[in-house]
Ligand code: SF4
């Protein structure tokens with residue numbers, strides 16, 4: 046195999062000072078600054094957090110618990126989601142329902158978002174469309190570990206604007 050030796054170009058005295066190159070770099074920066082000031086719509090970056098990037102419809106975001114038409118919780122505390130969850134971050138405590146068509150309901154339902162890996166298995170496993178991950182909410186920054194553990198009241202009310210909290214169906 047032939048070895049090619051590249052000869053390094055010898056710089057002139059002016060080139061060694063790098064003044065011209067620094068000036069060229071500043072001109073590029075100035076060009077971008079003026080272009081962005083004159084045409085802000087052409088800026089490639091998002092002004093986060095004021096401006097948020099659109100999230101795809103299939104993105105798995107924070108969970109929400111769906112409701113029935115009478116606004117009661119749709120979950121029947123069957124534990125399928127907690128069983129299938131690979132991160133074991135769903136904790137449910139079931140209670141007996143008061144009416145014959147509501148045998149069980151969750152008295153406690155918490156999800157530890159720090160442990161959750163956003164796999165979506167809980168949504169897939171739920172037989173009655175009681176849990177969804179379509180809130181388009183990313184995990185927010187919190188100061189304490191406890192703040193990431195979302196309880197039933199939070200999950201029941203975690204319906205973003207424009208998304209129906211009521212799920213249709215027989216359950
Ligand atoms: S998304 Fe996955 S890890 Fe998170 S709660 Fe559901 S099953 Fe568990």
Ligand code: SF4
Nearest residue numbers: 120121123124126171
């Ligand atoms: S959310 Fe669905 S899978 Fe989980 S306990 Fe409730 S009904 Fe069962």
